[in-house]
Amino acid sequence: MVRTPLTPAERERGRRLGVLLRTARGGRSMAEVAAAAGISAETLRKIETGRAPTPAFFTVVALAAALGLSLDEVAGACAPAEEPAGAAGAAA
Amino acid sequence: MVRTPLTPAERERGRRLGVLLRTARGGRSMAEVAAAAGISAETLRKIETGRAPTPAFFTVVALAAALGLSLDEVAGACAPAEEPAGAAGAAA
DNA sequence: TCTTATACCGGTATTAGTATCACGTCCATG
DNA sequence: CATGGACGTGATACTAATACCGGTATAAGA
Numbered sequence: 001m002v003r004t005p006l007t008p009a010e011r012e013r014g015r016r017l018g019v020l021l022r023t024a025r026g027g028r029s030m031a032e033v034a035a036a037a038g039i040s041a042e043t044l045r046k047i048e049t050g051r052a053p054t055p056a057f058f059t060v061v062a063l064a065a066a067l068g069l070s071l072d073e074v075a076g077a078c079a080p081a082e083e084p085a086g087a088a089g090a091a092a
Numbered sequence: 093m094v095r096t097p098l099t100p101a102e103r104e105r106g107r108r109l110g111v112l113l114r115t116a117r118g119g120r121s122m123a124e125v126a127a128a129a130g131i132s133a134e135t136l137r138k139i140e141t142g143r144a145p146t147p148a149f150f151t152v153v154a155l156a157a158a159l160g161l162s163l164d165e166v167a168g169a170c171a172p173a174e175e176p177a178g179a180a181g182a183a184a
Numbered sequence: 185t186c187t188t189a190t191a192c193c194g195g196t197a198t199t200a201g202t203a204t205c206a207c208g209t210c211c212a213t214g
Numbered sequence: 215c216a217t218g219g220a221c222g223t224g225a226t227a228c229t230a231a232t233a234c235c236g237g238t239a240t241a242a243g244a
Contacts, residue, residue, distance in 0.1 A: 003199045029220065037107065043202055045222075052201055056231085058105065059201085060149040061167045062235045071163035074152040094203045095229045123188065135232055137191075144231055148201085151231085 007055060014053020016063045017060070024067040029064045038065035098145060106145020109170045113142045114150070116159040128158035 009079040025033050025048075041057055046052040047059070064071050117125050119141075124137040131151055138144040139151070156163050 002197050004232075005199060006216095010150070011238095017149075031220080040203055042204075046201080049222080051223090054148040054150055055201065056110075056146040057152040058102070058146055058167075058170070061171070064167075069118045071167055075150075075156075075163055078150070079153070094227045096202075096227060123190080132233055133191090136232075137193095138231080141192080143193095146201095147231070 011050065011053045013078050014047075014055075015050035017053070017055075017074065018048040018050045020074060020077050021063055021067065022067075033063070033066055037062040039063070079089050103142065105170050106147075107142035109145070109147075110140040110142045110170050112161075112166060113155055113159065116161050125155070125158050129154040131155070133177075144156045167183065 010019075021044075030048075031041045031043050034041040037044070037059070039062065043052065043059070044063070047055050047063070059075065061071065063069075065073055094161065113136075122136050122140075123133045126133040129136070129151070131154065135147075135151070136155070139147050139155070152166065153163065155161075156166055
């Protein structure tokens with residue numbers, strides 16, 4: 001096993017990300033936001049529904065920009081109960 | 093062609109991300125930072141050297157946390173010139 | 185000199201993200 | 215009722231990220 005097959009916690013985190021993005025999208029259509037972010041509507045759907053729990057960094061960046069979200073907010077909202085206790089803390 | 097094979101611009105963007113992360117790492121070892129971020133040293137090396145230009149969102153989140161960086165700063169530093177300025181602006 | 189630690193690099197294996205296609209559903213409008 | 219838009223889901227295709235392995239180079243220290 002050379003590649004971590006995405007733990008349930010990671011999928012849960014991806015689900016939170018999807019909910020957050022969908023909420024931020026509000027009443028706008030998927031196609032509109034996806035076009036604004038430069039991705040396909042299907043991909044946006046997968047991210048929002050949690051079927052793509054760990055999208056590429058710049059995909060999220062583009063979506064956050066299209067939705068007017070702060071990346072720090074997004075990241076904070078997705079990791080409410082931090083995973084590695086001390087990732088930031090230990091390093092800092 | 094079902095998947096955009098990573099344009100040169102995207103690779104360039106990834107290279108900027110790598111340089112930024114390496115600079116933020118300072119004198120600390122790759123293994124130390126990678127462990128703090130919860131990823132393998134090999135992966136961190138690939139990201140820093142630009143060989144993994146579009147890492148997963150939460151990978152960058154973990155690295156930024158381990159390095160004490162703001163995600164908005166990171167994203168801004170990676171797309172200095174021609175990030176589709178309309179993305180955020182148009183949406184907002 | 186030998187050993188150790190760090191980093192770089194190539195290859196390999198496996199999972200996952202991204203995109204397209206096709207079909208189905210729901211809802212509003214004609 | 216028919217039509218169209220928006221969302222959802224499954225399958226399919228292909229590229230990329232992640233991880234591990236071995237080898238290599240360099241610098242520091244015994």
